[in-house]
Amino acid sequence: MKSEKTEKKISEETEKKRKRLLAEEIRKDFESRREARRSIEQGWRVNMNFISGNQYCFVSPAGNLETEDAEFYWQSRRCFNHIAPTVETRIARLSKVRPTLSVRAFSDEEADINTARLSSNILRSVRSRIDLDAVVSRATQWSESLGTAFYKVLWNFDDGVVIGTDGAGHAVREGDVNIVALSPFEIYPDSLTAESMAEVKSLIHAKAVPVSEIYEKFGVNIEGRKIEEFSLLPYSSTSGWKRPLDGDFRPYGENMEILIERYTRPCGKYPDGRLEIVAGDALLFEGSLPYRNGDRGERILPFIRQTSLSLAGSFFGTSVVDRMIPLQRAYNAVRNRKHEFLNRLTTGVIAAEDGSVDAEELAENGLYPGKVLVYRQGSPAPAFLDAGSIPSEFAEEEERIAEEFILVSGMSEVSRNSANPTHVTSAVGLQLLIDQDTNRMHMSVESVERAVKEAGKQILHLYKQFAATKRLMRMTGTGGRAELFYFDASDISADDIEFETGYEKSPEEIREDIFKLFELGLLKDEKEGFSDAMRNKLLDALGYGTFENARDISDLHLKKAERENIRLKERDVEADGYDDHGLHIAEHTRALLSGGEEDGAFKQRILKHLAAHRSLSGEKPAEEISEKEEGLHGGERTEKSR
Numbered sequence: 001m002k003s004e005k006t007e008k009k010i011s012e013e014t015e016k017k018r019k020r021l022l023a024e025e026i027r028k029d030f031e032s033r034r035e036a037r038r039s040i041e042q043g044w045r046v047n048m049n050f051i052s053g054n055q056y057c058f059v060s061p062a063g064n065l066e067t068e069d070a071e072f073y074w075q076s077r078r079c080f081n082h083i084a085p086t087v088e089t090r091i092a093r094l095s096k097v098r099p100t101l102s103v104r105a106f107s108d109e110e111a112d113i114n115t116a117r118l119s120s121n122i123l124r125s126v127r128s129r130i131d132l133d134a135v136v137s138r139a140t141q142w143s144e145s146l147g148t149a150f151y152k153v154l155w156n157f158d159d160g161v162v163i164g165t166d167g168a169g170h171a172v173r174e175g176d177v178n179i180v181a182l183s184p185f186e187i188y189p190d191s192l193t194a195e196s197m198a199e200v201k202s203l204i205h206a207k208a209v210p211v212s213e214i215y216e217k218f219g220v221n222i223e224g225r226k227i228e229e230f231s232l233l234p235y236s237s238t239s240g241w242k243r244p245l246d247g248d249f250r251p252y253g254e255n256m257e258i259l260i261e262r263y264t265r266p267c268g269k270y271p272d273g274r275l276e277i278v279a280g281d282a283l284l285f286e287g288s289l290p291y292r293n294g295d296r297g298e299r300i301l302p303f304i305r306q307t308s309l310s311l312a313g314s315f316f317g318t319s320v321v322d323r324m325i326p327l328q329r330a331y332n333a334v335r336n337r338k339h340e341f342l343n344r345l346t347t348g349v350i351a352a353e354d355g356s357v358d359a360e361e362l363a364e365n366g367l368y369p370g371k372v373l374v375y376r377q378g379s380p381a382p383a384f385l386d387a388g389s390i391p392s393e394f395a396e397e398e399e400r401i402a403e404e405f406i407l408v409s410g411m412s413e414v415s416r417n418s419a420n421p422t423h424v425t426s427a428v429g430l431q432l433l434i435d436q437d438t439n440r441m442h443m444s445v446e447s448v449e450r451a452v453k454e455a456g457k458q459i460l461h462l463y464k465q466f467a468a469t470k471r472l473m474r475m476t477g478t479g480g481r482a483e484l485f486y487f488d489a490s491d492i493s494a495d496d497i498e499f500e501t502g503y504e505k506s507p508e509e510i511r512e513d514i515f516k517l518f519e520l521g522l523l524k525d526e527k528e529g530f531s532d533a534m535r536n537k538l539l540d541a542l543g544y545g546t547f548e549n550a551r552d553i554s555d556l557h558l559k560k561a562e563r564e565n566i567r568l569k570e571r572d573v574e575a576d577g578y579d580d581h582g583l584h585i586a587e588h589t590r591a592l593l594s595g596g597e598e599d600g601a602f603k604q605r606i607l608k609h610l611a612a613h614r615s616l617s618g619e620k621p622a623e624e625i626s627e628k629e630e631g632l633h634g635g636e637r638t639e640k641s642r
Contacts, residue, residue, distance in 0.1 A: 019283040026278045030204055030260050033188040038063060040192070040316055044146045044184065045230065047321045051087060051145055055079045055328060076336040076343075082402075083324050086409045087144050090320070093441060094140050098133055099449045101456040114594065115493050122463060122487070123456050126177055132452075139181035140448060143308045147319040150182040151304040151451060152205070153458040155291065155466050163469075175466055177459050184316055185232070187303070194315045197305045205261045205303075208232040209279075214257065218277075218284040224255035232258055263289065263301050273299045293461040302458065306451040308444050317447075323408045331401045338394045345390070352382035410440035464492045514538065554583055561587035568605045575609060581617035585610060 042059045049057045049065075056068040056077060070077055101123045105116040126132070135151070142149035160174040188204040211224040257279045264274035266289070273289030289299035307317030350367060352359070356379035367373065367382070375381055467489045557580040564573050565588065575584070588606055597603050 020281065022276070022286070023278045023281055023283040026260055026262055026276055026283075029262065030188065030206055030258075033190070033204060034206075036192060037188065041185065043322070046325070047146055047319065050081075050321060050325055050328060051084050053079050053081050053084070055081070055332060076339050078332070078336055078339070080332055080335050081328075082331065082405050083321055083328055086324065086405070087321065090144050090409075090441065090444070091137070091140055094144070094444060094448060095133075095137060098136060099452045101127075101452065115491065118487055118491055119460055119493075122492070123459060126459055130177070130179055132179065132455075135179050135181050136448065136452060139306055139451070142181065142183045143306050143317070143447070144319055144444070145321060146184055147308050147317040147322070148184040148315075149306045150184065150187050151306070151455055152180045152182055153291075153293065153302050153304065153455055153462070154178055154180070155462050161472075174469070174471065177462050179455060179459075182303075185230075189315050192315050193313050195310075195313065197301065197303060200265075200301065200315070201267075202262065202264045203301055203303060205263070206232060206258055208256045209259045210256050211279075212255075214259065214279050214284070218279075220279070220282050220284055222257050222280045222282060224257055226254055227256045227258065263303075265289075265301065266299055291458075291462060292465050293458040295457070297461070297464075304451050304454045304458075307447050310443065310447070320409050324405065327401055327404050327408060331398070331405075334394060334397050334401065338390065338398070341390055341394070348384035350382050351385050353379045356380070357382055460492055464489050467492070554580065557583045558587055560584075564588070564609070565591040565606075568609060569599075569602050572605050573609055575612035575616055577616055579613065579616075581613045585613050585617075588613070 039059075042063060042065055045065055046057060046059060049055070054067075056079075057065055058068055060066045101120075103116040103119040103123070105112040139149035139151060154177075155175055156178040157175045158173060159176040159178065162171045163174050164172045166172055182205070186205055186207050188206060189200045190202040191200065194200045208227045208229070211222045214220060214222055260278045262274075262276045262278075264270060264276075266273040270288070275285065275287055275289055276283070277285040289301075291302050292299055293302055294300040305315075308319040310317050347366070350362065352362065352375070356376040357373065362382065365371070367384070373382065467487070470488050560579070561584045564584075567573050568588075568591075575581075588610055592603065592606050596606060
């Protein structure tokens with residue numbers, strides 16, 4: 001027994017030493033990646049300062065961010081910020097081409113069509129629940145400012161509907177997908193020359209978090225400290241701000257620690273990849289990559305990269321801010337020198353003989369109107385020096401730099417200033433000018449589209465992995481109404497489908513398309529009129545779906561039938577006498593033909609429900625109709641035989 005206790009103690013000490021050495025190795029790996037990326041990181045900080053209006057900062061030869069000092073105390077150092085409105089215009093333009101995801105069936109088989117329809121519903125529901133548009137907008141703001149942004153797609157076990165309790169009485173939830181937009185400050189790849197996420201073998205996600213959050217997630221007590229590293233502190237985690245001598249505001253966090261997550265792709269040593277989490281000196285977790293989010297169900301890194309402008313041979317992209325900074329410096333210099341020249345013209349420079357006047361009083365008050373100037377007898381009177389006129393070079397240089405802003409940023413005056421320098425008056429011509437700006441932003445638009453497309457794939461893979469039991473999901477249907485549908489992991493396939501990305505149209509564009517279709521007569525039925533269903537859809541599309549009495553009662557009957565279809569999946573439902581039995585029969589039959597016949601229990605319930613509707617409507621059951629037809633055909637055959 002004594003020998004076993006000794007061996008157990010030695011084993012525990014060996015395990016503690018191994019974890020301590022592994023945590024130390026991960027911290028050293030993080031510091032080396034951080035040092036290799038330091039110059040890029042300082043460039044990002046310069047970009048953020050220029051966007052916010054602090055445009056006299058620069059990176060010193062030592063690699064530190066410093067503020068440029070004025071050569072003379074009287075020099076004008078105003079900032080005429082052209083970068084911020086350009087970035088805001090680009091972000092606004094990208095928000096108008098926000099991609100949406102729909103799923104196209106791999107083939108014309110009914111199973112593939114149902115899978116595509118379910119996958120599209122899941123993506124729409126997740127997009128509405130997590131507000132994916134806001135997530136993409138935040139990532140786009142980072143990518144347009146710094147050149148790169150990232151999405152982290154994960155499964156949150158603390159989200160979703162409560163399905164029970166654990167042994168301690170805590171609620172157990174079914175879990176759900178979550179997507180987080182990350183700044184490039186938090187991402188440290190193993191190679192800065194990788195041109196895509198697929199080329200990254202290992203990636204570290206690091207940020208400063210409160211030690212209370214670490215204890216809540218991992219159950220480990222860690223001594224907190226004050227963290228002042230700008231790159232590690234998300235704004236939501238800062239305890240305050242301080243202003244050092246260089247004038248650059250920096251956040252700081254109290255009682256925090258750096259949480260380091262190192263993700264490693266599957267390799268020979270780790271067939272399922274590796275995830276290691278470290279905070280301080282403690283190894284909080286080590287194990288396989290948690291998600292099967294690859295195209296064929298393999299485990300890959302749960303991160304998606306989005307760039308504004310890609311760079312060859314670089315993992316991090318660039319933005320138009322990098323290109324506009326030299327122009328912004330030159331523009332500020334020209335405008336400030338011009339204002340100094342105007343000050344000389346208006347305020348003037350006084351010349352006075354030494355000892356002829358009270359120099360201190362003259363320097364303090366100048367030669368204001370009505371001033372009584374007393375000067376020494378025999379001396380020349382003080383006078384203003386002739387400053388001449390403003391050279392034309394100032395205006396020419398200012399105009400040239402303004403034109404270069406348009407060239408470098410890719411935003412014309414039509415988009416940025418709502419101006420029309422070309423004097424184009426036709427709507428088609430103006431639209432062509434706007435389309436040209438959109439074409440200049442094609443690389444940024446394409447990157448957003450690829451990122452959202454990859455996010456859609458990973459969403460479906462995570463539901464395929466974790467949605468083991470039957471789940472009920474709510475989605476927004478036609479006219480803003482909530483619709484419910486059931487599914488489980490067996491109903492999802494993210495490998496046998498193709499993704500299509502489209503762009504949401506504005507309400508004005510939708511109305512214009514509807515009017516064009518109306519003029520062409522494509523919305524009318526065979527009787528040259530509008531059906532009730534088409535009328536309701538048009539009212540919804542034109543924004544009048546919620547008007548009182550605008551919706552026909554038939555639409556209400558159809559929605560009631562849809563709700564009954566959901567309940568029929570679980571239990572029997574009685575038909576009501578006030579139902580429009582024709583509409584209900586059509587809707588229930590549609591549900592039966594859309595895959596409902598494969599579920600035996602659901603099929604029997606819906607057939608029973610259909611029989612109830614036929615009975616209430618006075619319609620003969622299908623069996624009686626068949627017998628009657630058989631009798632008629634039999635009588636015809638008997639008559640013919642005679």
